[in-house]
Amino acid sequence: MMAYARHQSFYIRDKWFSKGLKAVNQEKRFFFDKFAFETIGLGKNMVESLKYWLLAFNVIEEITEDGQKVHKLTDLGRILFENDKLLQRNETLAILHYNLIRNIKDQSTVFDWFFNKYKETSVSKPELLNSFITWVSQNETKEISDKSLKRDIDCLIQFYTKTPDENDPEDVIFCPFSRLGLMKCKHSGEGYDTIKKVVPELDNIGIVPMYYILLTYQNLNESDLISVDEILNSEFLLGKTFNLTRGKVVEVLNILTNHENYPIQYVRTNNLDYIKLAKVSPIEYLKSEFLKG
Template structure:
């Protein structure tokens, strides 16, 4: 397995309507999907959820991009009609964490975003390698990436809004800055502490997660990586280096990957997770489980430990 090159892709722009996902949005959106009315990005849904007309369009995007919902064909309303339904991951969250209170849920949402090819989220976590940066430099890097790797182009202003939305979603205030814990407009993705904003300089910094990334989120990422190339064993070097691998997606160093792999073997060796030496390189073997199946195993594990 070699490190995958960045391929040409069709990008999506602006579907977030400049809003980062907010506390309570996804839970309300999933409940609306499962109601008799269903979820449509219209005024009726906006009124029912108590949000604005642009916000309901944004929520539709976030339900899809988070991996909690997906579009399927709605033949009853025409051959081109689609409706939003819960995904397998969404069903697991509805059953286990309907109010999205557990950090693991947000790590899996982050995994969905960072794995969403043709998006600013995938670019930022997989391809933008600067550790500290200014907003303007990040925008310029994204525009350069689009010129080289996007099959469709957009204006600099639209690219700037996409980067601004990403930083609004992820960038937590540094320790010296006070944030209002009751502010419902703050995005829960900031709690992952993957990006910091330093108000004294205005610069941003990609950081290692302060809290441990759940084993199951890392294993879900490795499972997806393995299935992508039709194998059940991934060299640990590739786990560290490869696009859409857990080192890039979760901001983990090689030592952290080694520790997680060793712990994962102890916890899930009975289902086939193991570290083996093949030639001169260690490989991590994982079963072919979907993200929702790994999240379910996470809740089973923490329930057993409670």
């Protein structure tokens, strides 16, 4: 069964990420300690929420050691902990966003649904919620409460639109993912907010996450060639992950043909454009990029 509203209604806040990774790195049973909230300086529900986000981002994993459940940093979690735990680089945010929409172990269904499956690009908030409710009812065997689904939609919107308050330098309740520029929430005087998928500036996303996604896709599907159409239209590829147009996708691919270590190649087969990626694992590629940066 897919998961809903496990975030306790909290989108991830600035500084939470580094606190969580640091805590797990120091103490693998951290999230099983009933006083964890005191150690980390967050409310109990916030700690539950933080654990949820770190698992959904695939930066920590839950395993059993000596009969006990523990958490440890994944390979990705280790790279980010050592190189950008404060989420200062947009590339890091873009990679974490990608892991959310991959909905690993069915932990972040609403993100997967909105970016991969939902076709509308501009919609009122009630329509968005109704579409999600309909989709869930068609894809779930069990009934999920509308209240949980509403919490998911509210969290999704805040996740990408909660920008820092310019008048408050101490503002800590913004969400760092608003920097990606993937969504706008337009408040209307009368009626409802309008939610829009936005085509971001490539600089907001960075080339590193784009290549990481292509390599991950190649890895998971064991495919040597990926068509440009696929990259634009398939789930978990560049078009859907970042709301990109064909022009932007081609721009990214052209940049990657000149990559200094791992250039991609264009291949034309049956009048279709394909790309051939370098032979490197996604994690090795990331390591090389982060160590450079």
